[in-house]
Each structure stands twice: as structure tokens, then as C-alpha cells.
Amino acid sequence: MIHATRITALAAALSLLGGAAVAQEYQFNLSTSQPVTDPLVIAMQGAEKRIEERSAGRIDVTIYPSSQLGEDNDVLEQIRGGAPIAVLVDAGRLAPFKQELGILAAPYLVDDYTQYAAITESPVYDEWVESLAADAGLRLLNYNWFQGTRQMFTKKLIEKPADLSGVRIRTIDAPSWIATVSAMGATPAPMAWSEVYSALQLGAIDGAEAQLTGAAGIKLQEVTTNVALTNHIQLFTGLATSEQWWKSLPEDIRTIIDEELKAAGDEATRMTAEKLTEVQSMMEKAGVAFNKVDLAPFREATAKVYEEVGLVEAREALKPYLPKAQ
Numbered sequence: 072m073i074h075a076t077r078i079t080a081l082a083a084a085l086s087l088l089g090g091a092a093v094a095q096e097y098q099f100n101l102s103t104s105q106p107v108t109d110p111l112v113i114a115m116q117g118a119e120k121r122i123e124e125r126s127a128g129r130i131d132v133t134i135y136p137s138s139q140l141g142e143d144n145d146v147l148e149q150i151r152g153g154a155p156i157a158v159l160v161d162a163g164r165l166a167p168f169k170q171e172l173g174i175l176a177a178p179y180l181v182d183d184y185t186q187y188a189a190i191t192e193s194p195v196y197d198e199w200v201e202s203l204a205a206d207a208g209l210r211l212l213n214y215n216w217f218q219g220t221r222q223m224f225t226k227k228l229i230e231k232p233a234d235l236s237g238v239r240i241r242t243i244d245a246p247s248w249i250a251t252v253s254a255m256g257a258t259p260a261p262m263a264w265s266e267v268y269s270a271l272q273l274g275a276i277d278g279a280e281a282q283l284t285g286a287a288g289i290k291l292q293e294v295t296t297n298v299a300l301t302n303h304i305q306l307f308t309g310l311a312t313s314e315q316w317w318k319s320l321p322e323d324i325r326t327i328i329d330e331e332l333k334a335a336g337d338e339a340t341r342m343t344a345e346k347l348t349e350v351q352s353m354m355e356k357a358g359v360a361f362n363k364v365d366l367a368p369f370r371e372a373t374a375k376v377y378e379e380v381g382l383v384e385a386r387e388a389l390k391p392y393l394p395k396a397q
Contacts, residue, residue: 095131097324101310102140102158104264106288110342111159111216112136118335125327142263144244150313151208157312157332159216163245165311168207171199171385173247175214176304178254178373181394184217184305184344189392191215204314212329214309215336217343219282221304224291226277229299230364232256232372241267241279246380251303252280254373268294282306283350284343292357300363303373
């Protein structure tokens, strides 16, 4: 016989669950290519809790890590169709819809990740964001999720651009990324992030350019032996959602989502920056050698990327907000 107290408790729990289901008015999904162990996903989980609490259960947030909803470019198409999803993407993937935004993923734009704030708080950036929403139906909610500095993970020592000749390097499937890897001397091999480990294992590619936390997330230390610290891109990403869906939300709901996701981006950035030294140490213990390179030849080699992908005017527009050396 079940004790009466247990029956009462069970009934109360079911009642609460039923009440929560009734209270939910909006479903919102967060998509990322990163695994659950990444600082970005951990920060998303915090935002999920706060959004649901602040909205008193009116918003039901679900996080889909490791590209469970599809690769980023595919998810962007779902979003353009009005799906209630926000995908964490770099601006290179948004460049086909708003060319100028591609500069946020251009090589050696800044020297340090902290210099991005001046760009994304500028009126120039705001104009690009509004144009993206109006013309492509994509609302870029924020762009403050630092994933780390991109480096070259290979099976051979890389010290100068010439060392990358004939080396097949995985990169993001977006114009500025492909042009950057090619300019650095390598053969770009765009492919899904989820396929990189097996591609390296099978010899389909010779390396990958990636940030440390992301590389650790898929255990690149098991299939590469060298990391050249090329620092070619300070990888920031942002959450893009459907403008159609966003405009359908009441103002109070938009405010909650906007504030909490921006706060989560700041938290992800802090956690990522703090973890970089730890990840490098772990990889070194696993047998991966890290080497600093003279950045000047790589800067010089990639300078032509801005012209190749049509970003000269965008860089000029951002000049007041870039480091003085630029």
C-alpha cells in the first residue's frame, strides 16, 4: 500500500508539471556546434534557467549542442523560414546575407579579443545588424561570445606560410574563412565540425584551424601533434534568430531573452579566456607541441583577403573603432 503522504506529494508534483505546461507560451531553441562541456554551452545553460525563471515559465528554452539541429548553415535556413531558433554562428556565415558583417571574421582584424567590444558597440555595426534583419530575415541578437583565438592544428611543424603549402586544412564553410586559409598557404577543406576528428584520423585532411577549447571538445589532441600559434582570427560568435519570430514576441519577452543571452555571452567569454591556459597544458601533456610563429609573414600573406572578399570598405567604415595600429 502506498502511503497517503506519498500520494499527496505525487499529486502535487503532477499538478506543478501540468501548471508549467499550461503556462508555457513560447518555445525557444538554442543551437551550437560545441559539445556540452564547452564554456559556451555551460553559459547557455545558465541563460536557459534565468530566462525560464524570469518569464515565470512562459518561455520554454531547449539547448541543442553538437549540431543536433543540423550544421550551422542549415540551421540558418530554418531560422530564415521563421523557426524559433537562435544559432551561435560566426559572422563569416552571415556574410552571404550581409557582406560587411564578414569583416568580424577577417584575419588579424584586432590583436586581442577585448578589442572587439568597440566594434560591436559602434553605430556602424548597428546599421549592419538592422540591414541583415530587414533584408535577410535574420536578427543578430548579440556578438559577444568569445570562443578563443584560431590556431593551426597539424601533424607537422608549421613555422611560416610556406610550410602550409599542400597541407589540407579544415576551415569553416564561409568565404572569408576559406580565403584566409588559402592566403596563409594551405589548401582549404571546408567541412562540418563534427566530421573533423574522423577526417584527420582517416587522412582526408592534414589539419584544422581551430580555437583551443573547441579543439579539446572533439579531442583534436588525439589526432594532431602540433599547434602553430598563428592567432589569425579572434573568434567571436553571436546568436542569430528569426526576425519574423522575434517581432512576433511581446516586448517583455524580448527584453528577457535579449538581456539574459547577452549576459550569457559575457559569461562564456570570461570562462573561455580563463580556460585557455588549462587546455593548452592538457594538450601538451597529451603530447601536442605548441610553437610560437613570427606573425608578420602571416599578416602580410592574409592582407589581400579583405580585397578578395570585398571587405575593404567595411574595414574603412570601422577604422575609428579599430586599434590605432590598424
